Amino acid sequence: MQSIRELENLLLPAEEQPPFADGGKGLRIVVLRQFRFHRSLCIELYDAGTTHAGKIKNPLSLVSASDAALFTTDPDALLFYTSISRFQNQPTAGKTAADIRALKTIIKNPLGLRFFVHDPEVSENISAASLTEVQAGAILHKVVLLVNKQGAFYQALPQLHIGEEALHPQQVQVKFDFFVLHKGLLHLAPDLSVVKLLQYFSTRQKLEVHEKQFDAFNNQVLAKLEARVEVVHTYIEAATEKQIAEAGLNGAQERIIYLSDLGQYVIINPVMRYGSIEVPIRSKKAVYLPDARGRMMAMQRDEKAEDNFLGFMIRQHSLFYEQMEDGLTCFYLHRDRFLDEAWFLDAFEAWRTAGISIFGFNQLKGNKLNANKASISVHVLSGLNWFNTKLGVRFGKQNASLKQLQQSVRNKSRFVQLDDGTLGILPDAWVERMSQFFFAAEIVGDDLVTPRSQFDTLSQLYQEEELDDEVKTAIKTYREKLDNLEAIEPVTVPKALKAHLRNYQLQGLSWLHFLNEQGFGGVLADDMGLGKTLQVIAFMLLLQEGGKKETHLVVVPTSLLFNWKAELARFAPTLQVLTHHGADRNKDIKLFDNYDVVLTSYGTLLSDISYLRRYPFGYVFLDESQQIKNIGSQRYHAARLLQSRNRLAITGTPIENNTLDLYAQISFVNPGLLGNKQYFRDVYSTPIDRFGESRRAAELQQKVTPFILRRTKEAVAQELPDKTEQVLYCPMGEAQRAVYEAYEAELRDYLEGKMQDEILRNSIHVLRGLTQLRQICNDPRLLKADQLQGQGSAKIEALMEQIDSKAGQHKILVFSQFVSMLDLLRAELERSGIGYAYLTGATRNREAAVDQFQNDPKTRVFLLSLKAGGTGLNLTAASYVYLVDPWWNPAVEAQAIDRAYRLGQHKNVQAIRLICPGTVEEKMMLLQEDKKALSAELVQTGADFFGSMTKEDWQEVLGGK
Template sequence: MMIDNQDFDKEKPDFERLLPIINQQKATTLNLVDDHFLPKIVIFSRHKYYRHLVVELANVAFTQSGKPKNPIKILDPLDFVWKAEKQDEIKFYTGISRFKNNYSEGRNDTEVAALKAIAKNPYQVKFYQHDEKAGSTLNASTLVEITVVVLKLNLEINVDERGDSFAISGWLHLANKVYNLEDLILKYQYFVQVKNHFYLISNPHFIHVIDFFKKQQNNVVIDRVDYEDFQQNILSHLEEKIKINYSYLKPATQKQFIEQGFDLENEQIIYLTESEDFVLLTPVMRYGGLEIPVISKKQIQAKDKRGKLFTLERDEDKELQFITNIAKMHPYFEEQIPEFSEQLHTDCFYMHRKHFLAPEWFLTAFEAWRSKGIAILGFNNLKNNKLSAYQAKININVISGVDWFETAIKVKFNKQTVSLKHLHKSIRNKSKFVQLDDGTTGILPAEWLAKFEAYFAAAEIVEETLHTPNVNYATVEELYETELLDVESKQRIELYKTKLAGFNNIATIAVPEGLKATLRDYQKEGLIWLNFLDEFNFGGCLADDMGLGKTIQVLAFILSQREKHAHQTNLVVVPASLVFNWQKEIEKFAPSLKLLTIYGADRAKVAKDFNQYEVVLTSYGTLLSDIKFLKDYRFNYIFLDESQNIKNTDSQRYKAVRLLQSRNKIVLTGTPIENNTFDLYGQLSFACPGLLGSKEQFKQIYSVPIDQFKDAKRATELQRKINPFVLRRTKEQVAKELPDKTEITIYCEMGTQQREIYESCRTEIRDYLMGNPENELTKSSMHVLQGITKLRQICNSPAILSKEKNYGNASAKMDVLLEQIENKSTNHNILVFSQFVSMLDLVKEQLEQRNIAFAYLTGTTKNREEVVNSFQQNAAVKVFLISLKAGGVGLNLTKADYVFLIDPWWNPAVENQAIDRAYRIGQQNNVMAVRLICQDTIEEKIMLMQETKKDLASDLIKTDEFIFKSLTKNDLLELI
């Protein structure tokens, strides 16, 4: 690229224009270098016009002999602050700045603090004063080197008695020398000058004292008549910081010493007062009857019985230890100690109220001081302060009660004892503050709050003690240290641990003679387990699968109670649908038991005759209605069948059963957990009160972690906790003892509406039968058969007859069936048979509403194989609805292990064929067949007929019409 020189010349820069800037920059750089390398000095002088103290920072060079030489360059100290790294260095520069342009009048604390910071001299620079005698202009020749020292005040005043007056003089102890105050030179209102040494007097008031005595030639004479006022108004105040020697006072004689009580132990007291936002702590030593502020120079003066004054030496060693004990409780206090010798009116420690009233501080400090014999007074006189000044003293003692562990909790704040009621209230509100009887508020130790919460959660408050049920023995061992337990409590816990841990050494029990049945082995184990719990008065939960005979185990247990307890009235509470079942089971298996059934409109509503019966049977609904008198009777045992009915702790059922009284309680359920872990709480809190703690605690510790977060550790912990008190055997676990098929009957109690419809229809048919001779009935057999079929349909659900008339949807069977399906469908596969397709359609609607997957097969189903496969092969399909005729033969449904027969058939062989759809070759599970029967209806009569007329019911080819024709008029009347 070619460059045109001419163009280049035109663009040539004017370098000369930059020279002034460069020279100025060099000069600045040189100045900075000079400032950096020239030594700094500090100069003290008087203002030229106002005569107050001026302190300046300067650069100066020195001669070879070490004297400063001109020029002296005054610096702005604030220019160096940003270079300072340490706090002392920053204060040094800002302190000088304070006096560079100082126009304040008189002495003040801020200026004293600034001078202290300068005197520390962190850079070890030289100090000079401007000697005005050498010249009024500041230059090297007028500078005199000095040292500046902060003076630890050691001023003394002597008071001598001289006839009718008193002579007062002052002396300063300085550097091992004593100076007459008259001879002292005061400099710049802050310093005492001795030669070239400047001693800073921190407290401006002491300058006044020295100045006063200087002006009086260090000899102040006070007439005797004025002396007492002078002593009280002047000397006594100076005495706080200045030692005053009263030469006319003689030391106490031994007699005076004892007479005035000075031979007693000197008391140490801290008085608490406040000043605005600060709490003041004034340490006082009590000598006899006199209180002397420790942070003072005051001399002890007293009068004997004759009015003669004498003096007494203070215990300086003990006072020094007193101050040390206070100071070491907080760094603030240690920092304040130097002020005591410098500030005239400082006789106390101080701390901001917010920090002082922090419980973690003052409780610890007060306790430490009291341990040293120091009393603290005035704490509750502080504004708006009701806190107790004492740490809690806690004593726990656990003894063995009747059926519980009794815990005595003693919480004391000095002489104030906390009531258990107030303590529980604080813990319940999660507060560390507890109300005391004297109106103050105690502060509970943080480390005890969780302990107290656990104590209360596991127990019941009984007056001033906690009763933790024996069933919670493991919790007692966990919560309380061994040394808190008495001998009997320890022994009881060891017994429970040994016996219950693995059910070791459980005594066997013979099956009671009154039981008309043979118990299977696992049922005998259940009987033994119930008696084992009874030995310790523990309740429990028998949670065997449906069909494993929970009822017969309980009946055997009730019979075994005859030999143990004189009072043997037991309450059995069941769903309404099972009242008749229990009646039948007692009649069949334990006919010797004296049974009273409290159920229905005509039931007894008083408990006066209960002692005559061994079993009082009632329903949950009746219990709610009759709880007023049932709760006043104390039963031997209470058994709750289908106890999942009380799983909701907010329900009326749960609240009602908790009002009942008994020696012990057992709950029965095939589904202890239906929806979530919390289902356990309602049932076990009834059977084993206290085992699972409070509802909130159970949710927090177990229910939420297990159900929401799948916490395996919590699940294992809960299982271990409830294991001794819950006995559950599934069909799979006891399969070897079960028959391949187990058949049970559930009796369903019609509601009022359904019963009225049934009775109306039954009366109509009965009247027709009664009004016609037998030969006429044969001719109109279809009419009679239709009537009997209608009765059977009403037993299922009156809604089946909706085409005829709107009878509503009330159906006892539907309620029972849906409850069973909801409970069983989670872990089991279910077949549901009915002769009436219309009934299956009603069930179908209900399952759809509940989002329960199902298959559906009737005689009109075309894709029969596809429907069967959907049940057999689809794990999500748990329920199969089948009409009896469509599914009676030709199906292999081995997936199912539960079969529900909604309605009975004349011929039991037809029912057995339906059951056999599940019980086929290839079935690996035991099959449970459940018949639903409405009590006091034609269905019961059909069941009875199946037993008594087996020859009539055994022929598979006989039709409804044939069976009907085989029945006489009397048979028909008995049937309906």
């Protein structure tokens, strides 16, 4: 059996110190030595113990620099260890610029370690006795090669400037080719040129070249050394001020930067020009030039000016400071840093401002960028119906056109194509700003034109100093008046209007007038029953009084055509109205010139848009404008194609499903206010409808509120009568009309052959005939005749439109004399998923039906037979009452309406009678209004009603002569 100690050895690794620890020895040192079988430099790390005097002692433990690098997060330490690892295990490595860079990192000694040099004469192995401590010094920044003339020979003598001393390499110790050891300080050769000089002169006192070979030696060797080593030709005399003046060199020096390619890098070479001679400021090159007699003279470089130039360059990029130790005569940046990150733009601007000339930029491989930073100016002026933005973008001498800018920002690119073939670079912040400029405006000539309706957007897009004073005043005025109706000056009610306007209706008229004056479209979104149609008709008369001859287009659902025609005739008889509808409509749009108002339906608009779009209307009014809420529908696109000076949407429900409903209507009345469909969906619709973002909702509200006027019945309740009654005309379709006319002709023929007393004796027959006509007005299916199935019902269609638009916010009573009509409506409500209660004479639990309607929030509609719902009920939850088939007796109708308006009711009740125009329903209604004797006090029964009717009355009711 194995012991625990044996198992420990078999299963557990030996404990080892992590490379960042000192192993308990107390000191980590750097050792410089030569590889045993090569003369190349080896640099290693050791952990060593120390004596009380601080001297190192054996044993010394070798530390892997590569492993140590893995256990540090300090960038300086990481670079230090990595540099040492380069010399720890590469005995055959050559001398390269990368070696010099690594040695510069080591000589800086960022970790403050102690340095030692190994002496193999003491011991081939590393031990405390074989190591001599040295101080990590600095870099040999100044190495001079003196060139003298001795008879027929030129002599070159090196000088190493260390402190105040100028030393020959043989006066110091050259260690490992790279270093000079002098007075215990270790100095590093700055580049490979100096390394070569140290190697050469460490065994030679001087270098001699015969004068016959000197020119070649000067051109091929010394000229190249001058980049790194200061070469001084002592035999050439310094130029006098007179000689400098004669050579034209006493003027100001010129600072130049040359750019060139080197692989994936851009070389940046700063040069000082002295007359015709250019000197890289990082080189050691002396300036020699011939005097007036052709003799060479030495001109002193302006060290102060060059140092200032060099300091200026170093400040342009953080890497330039690091590159000062490379020993190169230039700086360099990767193309990605220089071009793609557009570093050069700020640098070029700084260089030009400092008076520095730049050459070579356009010659950089694959470079099409413009070398100039964008100069951008913005000024917003006030136009007639627009705000005009002067947007100027200039790159040097090149101006970017608005279309070029728009194309760039639309592609989310900061590069803009210029006429000279170069690409200007836009600042990132301006790409975003300009995208908003172009989103809110369109290009007209050399300006960006923004509709005045976007005044609020304008103030958000542009800074205060970019707005002209007139623009600021206009924005302030719009805000004050559109945010507060009271601030809009009331208009005078048109004289031709045959109606009295309530106060809120006058405000609405004044609001419409203000929008018209400013060229804004709008949405009149008052609750149903507040007189939107009346306000619009009054506005039409106001426009007419203005003296400008215009034809306005009113687009309505087919079911409302007759209502509009009747209301126009009632309230504005001076307006000439054309109903553009039906199979026999005249399609010559020139006829429109003869009318003030053209009425048409959405269906007809869609059918005739090919030529309706060509007529320049004054206004286009869309009633029940939620009909265009689907922005993908043909109705929406047809409406957008219409030409008009301005537009108005009329609706009681601007939003039925989601914010896209609102977008469709706003984009019709004020195109561009909310951007294109995708923008609106991304910025507003999805965040608001799907995620309920309140910030986006508030932002959208701020944009659209000035152009939507919505008053609820609750808000203006004090101005409303307790009960408001109106008529909803429901024109019958062709099939339904044909059935009606057949039955009407039959009853009319019957009456024509009868005397007055015979009609009274046969009143039952007449009543049955009238009842059949009323049933046909409701729905021909009520006659229970198979051949009349599927003839359509104008009333059901119109009523369902009304219920769909109102059931979400209001409760509704629907009365009919015919239970079979209620059953048809019941089926329609179930098909639409609208909750309802149902009460007829056959209903046993009346209280349950009433309670359901009054208290169940899901029950939106109450279907009641006129007799069953006429007494004993209190239905105060309802805001709307629909009388599907008007009763002969107004008192019975009044009772039905009063079911909704009872003691304790806080709502204003809207009662709507559904009437088929051109039928017995409409004619009886008009006859009731004329016959004062048929008031509620006198007319109590159907018999009294029939008794009051003459044969002539019947002929008029039934369309007779």
